[in-house]
Amino acid sequence: MRAVTYNAYATDDSGLSVGEVPDPKCGPGQILVRVRAAGVNPVDWKLMTGGLDAMMDAVFPVIPGWDVAGVVVARGPDTPDFEVGDEVMAYARKDMVHGGTYAELVAVNAWSAARKPAGLDWPAAAGLPLAGMTAQRTLERLEAGPGDVVLIHGAAGGVGSIGVQFAREKGARVIGTASERNHEYLRELGAEPVAYGDGVVERIRALAPEGVTAVADFVGGQLDTTLAVLAPGGRHASIADNTVEQHGGSWIWVRPDGAKLAELADLVQRGKLAVEVAATYPLAEVRAAWDASRTGHTRGKIVLLV
Incomplete structure (x- = not known):
């Protein structure tokens, strides 16, 4: 699959690359999601600087990204929560920094995912979780x-x-x-x-x-x-x-929680909550997306389209 990766901590984006990497494995209690969009958050580029190394281990090469919206293409053992073909979104943070959402496929813990509201488009769905x-x-x-x-x-x-x-x-x-x-x-x-x-x-x-x-x-x-x-x-x-x-x-440090995300999805479904998307970028333009995020002046979310 194609993915954004970096191989070491760095203070600039020169180490970012977009290329082929092995498909992720889908373990027990996980779903494999074909990514349609990945939300960009300041924590993504801060992680590459080593800003959270005291709190979280990184396993290189790292695929960045914690926000995802996409379609379930496989389930791991004992994962009755979702079916293949379900449209989902998730705050997909894991215990270590490694297999993120800036990719064509990502393995997500089922308990961190929620079904995407039918009326929410892919960029907005990817911008909602975190x-x-x-x-x-x-x-x-x-x-x-x-x-x-x-x-x-x-x-x-x-x-x-x-x-x-x-x-x-x-x-x-x-x-x-x-x-x-x-x-x-x-x-x-x-x-x-x-x-x-x-x-x-x-x-x-x-x-x-x-x-x-x-x-x-x-x-x-x-x-x-x-x-x-x-x-x-x-x-x-x-x-x-x-x-x-x-x-x-x-x-505040938010936890992945599909049930809490489903509450937000319900607000969206009932017209009580809208997600503003400031800009979208293709995966290959990840550096431009991070530059926009670093300005701190965007209105709403920045999203990568995969």
Whole structure:
């Protein structure tokens, strides 16, 4: 099969290549998925720099990618969960960094997969799992609901835009930080936008004079702003800054979980959740996709088409 690979940690993309590699094996409790689309996430290129080597072993050559949408083509032993031909999506992170989703085929643990909603196209389905489940886990950890004023840092990004919708579905009022070009988009999602930069604390305070009751940081580096606007007794969490734990916050690291992904799929099916796709790239243009991801300014998800 064709796949993107790299053979060593590196600080640039020169080690990335696209070529033929052996097909993955499909073990007990796994499904073999023919990939139609693979979501691009910042963690993909951060892993290649060795950024998570202290937490996860890498077995080279590595095929990057944790998000996938595709069709089941085989099942391992004792895998009654899915049938050949099922259209599925998954957050396919494994215990080690090795056989990822930037490929024509990927073996996925069945318990991490969910059926793709019929109305969701392949790029959006590939963009949902990691971003959607990260937003879901964060807002559930914050116990966001009616009566809450939730501030979302990075509200127009892939995780943030889903977080806005999830919090609104839970009945919370949402304030979202974003560049001004994305403010109308946030209003369409049901959030009250505020611009980044100098004066952001004052702008948030103008909308929530008594402070916000919960903060979801989806970009990192926002702790000072969070603490400045958080109401007494408020809750806060970050997916990108573990120092929040020193200030009573939660550091979020989402787990593969097909049942939780199915909950998001149900929201999509009922028209309560939409996935914004910023751009798609063919597998051979993985470097361009990573360059776009590194800017940190895309609205929605970046996806590779396989």
